[in-house]
Amino acid sequence: MTLQLRYAAISDVGKVRKDNQDSGYAGPWLLAVCDGVGGAARGDLASSTAVQQLRNLDDPPEPEHTAEELVSQVAGALHRAHDRIAELVEHDPALSSTSTTATVGLFDGEQLAIGHVGDSRAYLFREQGLTQLTHDHTFVQTLIDDGRITETEARYHPHRNLILKAIDGQREAEPDLFVVPLQAGDRLMLCSDGVCGVLDDGRIADVLTGGSADYAAVELVRASLEAGSSDNVTCIVADVVEAPADDAVDPDEVAEPQLVGAAAELRRRRLFKGHRSGDTGELEPIVVDDDAEGLPAGAIPDDPLDPDIREALRYAPRSPRRFVWLRRVLVIAILAGLLWVAAAAAWSWAQRQYFVGVDGNVVTVFRGLNTSFAGIDLSTPYMRTDLAVADLPTYDARQVEQGVTQSNLTDARHYIDTLASHAGTGAE
Template sequence: MPVPEEDDTLLNTPDPDPLHLSYYAVSDVGRVRKDNQDSGYAGPWLLAVCDGVGGAARGDIASSTAVGELTQLDAAPTAGDLLTRVSDGLHEAHESIAKQVDLDPALSGTSTTATVALFDGHRIALGHIGDSRAYLYRAGELSQITTDHTFVQSLIDEGRITEEEARIHPHRNLILKALDGLHEVEPDLFAIALAPGDRVFLCSDGACGVLEDARMASILATGSPEFAAIEMVRASLDAGSSDNVTCVVADVLTGEEAAADTTLAGLEPMTVGAAAEPKLRMPRGLFRGHRSGDTGELEPIDAEIPEGIDYAIVDDPPVDPEAYRYAPQAPRRFTWLRRVMALAVIVGLLWVAFASAYWWTQQQYYVGEEDGQVVVYRGIDGIPGLSSVYRTTDLAVDDLPEAARSDLDAGIAADDYEDAVSIVQNLAEQMMPPERADQ
């Protein structure tokens, strides 16, 4: 079914009766992963799913941070462009992730997908980046209304592979866009008019990556939003999903239907997944103690002369003016302070120079190999301490042609991260079977 278009007739109707959402969200860690890096949210005005990426770099921090920012959009519509609000929300999430990385450099490399639907009573404005998805179930037919930002999706768009082949493609998890606090945010933004009886479905790739459209449509065809969301997670796990699974389902109701729905009156916004238990990450050394250990607040103690001991006051001996003339002079007041300040300035300048040089190295990228896999490095090739793995792909080096392996051994320089992604895509295409490469 084609993606529904904006219904101008509905939007131009004078004071149309507002619609309402009945919603449910659920997230499951799955049967393979140790922790849940997905985050989801469902409220009367906002639906969102974020799938964290990063492994050791804590994708759960990225997804929960993004959802924490996006929940501020869950408010009754006001004057202003709906798409602008969604775009601003995604940029705020992007900036918040950047601040988290600044506080803890160990988070460098973390990122998250984001699929957001903002409701105004008549339509939803969607913002999308990554490979989480949004669907619309209408009149018995299911439509995917977002497009994945993945390598395999680019192959589908070029007619190189089919949707069915994409589900089992070895590089199906290679994401080309995400919120990472580093690269420019370029989400897809569009709006869709809703109608009573519509059902909106958002999910992470733990669900849509294993379930076919027909299976999802059959689940969305029956039951309440709660039933559909939970059943979608169960079906995904039974289908062999090895990822976290997050599903958000919302029904579009008329005012009369909403008033008759006894469960809607007490329905509270739902936060699920990693965002439901935010991980506090404090900057190291934030608490340093009162006055940094200074005991200057103690009152001075007056020394008392013990009884029985006599003290004699002795006049200083006369000073020889000539000896005084050549005697070492006492240092001038505050000389030590001036020296410390001068040293601090020098150290500060050296630190600025070092930090600037290090920052420049961290804007450099190249493609190489690590433990038999193709990886994207950040830093300067061959300089210990200034190069680290930034992204690990699922491309096996042994599957590449000999020429490509030789290039990887020497390191393939990239102009920037986007260029590095293009290099990885080119390597992946070299692995394609001959019959596919000729298509």
């Protein structure tokens, strides 16, 4: 073994999502990124479960092993991740919609065995050139492969998040498996689509050109968020360097494995659970002192009040409450204020939403929500184009007639440009 990895991993929940459904792991022998899918169905649980299974690969390779054996280890770990998620789904059917991508690289000192399912990616940066090692298992990738759309158009396609392969515990996904020979000076990058979905190859290469692995990982996450990523963002960068002689290794400089994202968060929650999985247990009973009024330990003293006095106090008239009407008015006013604030916030949010639809047979950008309430449309035309629906291919025309939601006005303009490039081509 002549090479080793110097790595850094970072994961950010992003600017839109409430929780992080990405998980990542970086160690001396293993790099892995998993992007959970499922939202309320606990995509975070799927990705963290997969990473916890994959991280068992992070051990020095067996002597005299072959590339086929290395690939077989990766395939076995992905299969075990599938089986573990299947167990979770069987225990809780509410998780049946959960799944995760997985991009994993197993290192042996000379080469990297890669296993890949989904749309997370692995890249190799070598001699100022960037190579995408993995191939996305997505619907838009099939359109790119068929020459129907370009890479740029794929970034704004309404079905860009449709994954064709994932680890879901129900259908065994056939992973892509292959080996990449490495050399000193190489830089590896694994990421979730929160990075590669908004940064093109040129921008990724610019970031990977200089600085340490730590710097590159942080900068890729920062650049992704600045570029408008609406997803969780996870990135692992690993530099391939010459391995020092055994007697030159400083134990204090050996990097610890890094666990990031949902896998790290869920692990912390388990570590800090209370007694009996959150139950604080029973409190010890309070013991009365033996010398207290001559009572034995543990005895409860008699009620100090005379029964007649206790009865009189029980039925004694109470003073009328003061200012009851004022309290009620204040409660109503507070509730009305909260409702007004919520309505104002909802209206403000709706005015920042855009979709591309049809107004008078003309492709138009609408501001608001693509729906109605009590017969009232919750959107208004914002920008009319000179693009007629009749000029669009059948597929695009149907999509626009139904309304295609966009993240922001810039995305809407990009989508209009894509429609314009399709107009008159006759493509279905």
